[in-house]
Amino acid sequence: MENRAKTKSNLIQSVDRALQILECFSRENRELGVTEISKYLGLHKSTTFGLLSTLESRGYVEQNLDNGKYRLGLKLFELGNLVHEGLDLRKQAYPFLKELVDKYQETVHLVVNDRGEAVYIDKVEGPGAIRMYSQVGKRPPMYCTGVGKAILAYMPDKEVDRILFEKGLRPFTPNTITDVDKLKAHLAEIREQGYSFDNEEIEIGLRCVAAPIKNHKGEVIAAISVAGPSTRMTWEKMNILAISVKEAAVNISRRMGYKGI
Amino acid sequence: MENRAKTKSNLIQSVDRALQILECFSRENRELGVTEISKYLGLHKSTTFGLLSTLESRGYVEQNLDNGKYRLGLKLFELGNLVHEGLDLRKQAYPFLKELVDKYQETVHLVVNDRGEAVYIDKVEGPGAIRMYSQVGKRPPMYCTGVGKAILAYMPDKEVDRILFEKGLRPFTPNTITDVDKLKAHLAEIREQGYSFDNEEIEIGLRCVAAPIKNHKGEVIAAISVAGPSTRMTWEKMNILAISVKEAAVNISRRMGYKGI
DNA sequence: AACATTGTTTGATAATGCAGAACAATATAA
DNA sequence: TTATATTGTTCTGCATTATCAAACAATGTT
Known part of the structure; x- marks a missing residue:
């Protein structure tokens, strides 16, 4: 249909980083703090915080108000289900x-x-x-x-x-x-x-x-x-x-x- | 523990837009094209393309090579499952x-x-x-x-x-x-x-x-x-x-x- | 009571994401 | 077939935007 030969990776940094954050979570690490994530990904704490806030505002992560840590949110569950059905x-x-x-x-x-x-x-x-x-x-x-x-x-x-x-x-x-x-x-x-x-x-x-x-x-x-x-x-x-x-x-x-x- | 009183939403535009893209997909619209999405969200085609490419590179969306359209990817399935278990x-x-x-x-x-x-x-x-x-x-x-x-x-x-x-x-x-x-x-x-x-x-x-x-x-x-x-x-x-x-x-x-x- | 560590806020800087236009390839119409 | 519309993709310069650093506030620890 169209020119479908993608060339070099022209990724959007902030988006890529946000997605990396999502992938930090695992079965072993269901909850992670801002500092923890930023150390792991080598980002500044405030950068990580901004990304997390954006993810949070749309339900991709949510915060445990007891300890301030973050975990994956229900939006992912919702989208995952959609994929699952498909x-x-x-x-x-x-x-x-x-x-x-x-x-x-x-x-x-x-x-x-x-x-x-x-x-x-x-x-x-x-x-x-x-x-x-x-x-x-x-x-x-x-x-x-x-x-x-x-x-x-x-x-x-x-x-x-x-x-x-x-x-x-x-x-x-x-x-x-x-x-x-x-x-x-x-x-x-x-x-x-x-x-x-x-x-x-x-x-x-x-x-x-x-x-x-x-x-x-x-x-x-x-x-x-x-x-x-x-x-x-x-x-x-x-x-x-x-x-x-x-x-x-x-x-x-x-x-x-x-x-x- | 910490100052847990988030003030005004200081969201990261590109990340927020990328997440919006994910949410365009639904049971009714399992596959969407770049133009379709950009019209729906009021973004420029090239902007949408960049966001989609980034999402694709990490498996959050994937492209149907037959018609060039995009659909939600398996990474979402993986993360959704993680949420489900938790x-x-x-x-x-x-x-x-x-x-x-x-x-x-x-x-x-x-x-x-x-x-x-x-x-x-x-x-x-x-x-x-x-x-x-x-x-x-x-x-x-x-x-x-x-x-x-x-x-x-x-x-x-x-x-x-x-x-x-x-x-x-x-x-x-x-x-x-x-x-x-x-x-x-x-x-x-x-x-x-x-x-x-x-x-x-x-x-x-x-x-x-x-x-x-x-x-x-x-x-x-x-x-x-x-x-x-x-x-x-x-x-x-x-x-x-x-x-x-x-x-x-x-x-x-x-x-x-x-x-x- | 002093200290270390958390998540959060702010603001200055320049790096980065964005729009516009052009391109290539296909689908549709005449 | 030829012409036209529409698709996904690429490129580049400009200005918006994301980033870093430092400071802040609140909690946990010594």
Whole structure:
């Protein structure tokens, strides 16, 4: 339609800083003070205060009047919900996730690719007492999770390089693949098989099987996985799961308009 | 702790505008173009573009490459989830419960609807020696308690039927409503008033006033009540309480993201 | 009672965001 | 097809605006 080739980043400083402030908050740090934030971002206290005040006036943060600290506000909840609803991938995928859980009694995840990062957008938990701990909205690493590798495997080589360089290849366990070339060979294998395993690469005792979901253009936009404790996830089960997970992923891809196999 | 008396709004223009952009999007307008937004907000096209680019660079909006339009991004989903988790009802409700106790010197309860059953999840006890005996975690009957009736009143008719059939309508006192049609008429009345009374329906000598709490979707997820011995809970006091309890419930609902009145 | 640390306010300075116009690419109309 | 309108994007100079620094007020700590 138009000239859609964005050039160099011409960002608006104050806006970028305000957004950075929002991203300071996390599960571990639900409440932060002005000084705390300004130290973290390297901004002056008064600058931070101005940004916070603006965010506050529109409900993106709110202040705890007991201690003066700030926390994320309800406006974000509202907008987040809007996004959540719009993710029709989620709607389309849900019945297939449910089916997998019912069949294998293990937790199933749905993850999307957000500019090189994976984001959990849904999960259906299995009945077992020993469960994989995960939270919707979280961003797991790409190179050492089933879903992440399933997504990486279908990316252009250049983008894979960029992501791996940016994030690094920290070893979470002895099984984590930390060598770029080894990982790339592994990704090629995944691409050929159409599914990926995570064999305790991010956490000892956790295995999963994942498969990529494609959109109408055939681009990999997401992935699903079935995850569980290694005790239950035997290799026999993993191989059976591979077929089922791949099948479910293909079905979801079709729902998203994918015309391929 | 600090000087917490904010004066005049000294907002940062560009940040405020960026936030305004986010708020342009809605269920009806999931995708908007640069020109569209700039017209709506009365900004210059290039200004809007700069703001959008900054928002995009951090994932707060994303572009539909097919038509160049923008939509809300996954970062908002991520942050919204964070807010959602932090919003546990109990934390939000507590100050309002405390306020009611301080004002009326009677025990206040917070109850959630757990798939058709009421569960006490918090209480703040009044100072009086004659107290209502209750335990957090307990599940009182729905049809003969103030909180239970406040929750029932907003359920789909079919679910009300199911619950009443499952649990039955055992008479605890001569005041217990044991007739289904009478109870349903009573629930309709509660729905109209926005609060419910318990007039010695579960125990002689115990009266209470309750009101429903709604979530962001307007669904009744919980209720609060002020309860005390009939000797102190005169009808005059009950009517005064009705207003206060309803008000507190509405305030808590807002904290839970409810946008209605 | 002295001190350190918070969030908040103010005002001077210059960096920064903004509008206008031009550009490129598409969609629509003739 | 050709012409026109409309889209998203880029560029640059000017003046508005965001920034920093320092001071303030109120609380928590020693």
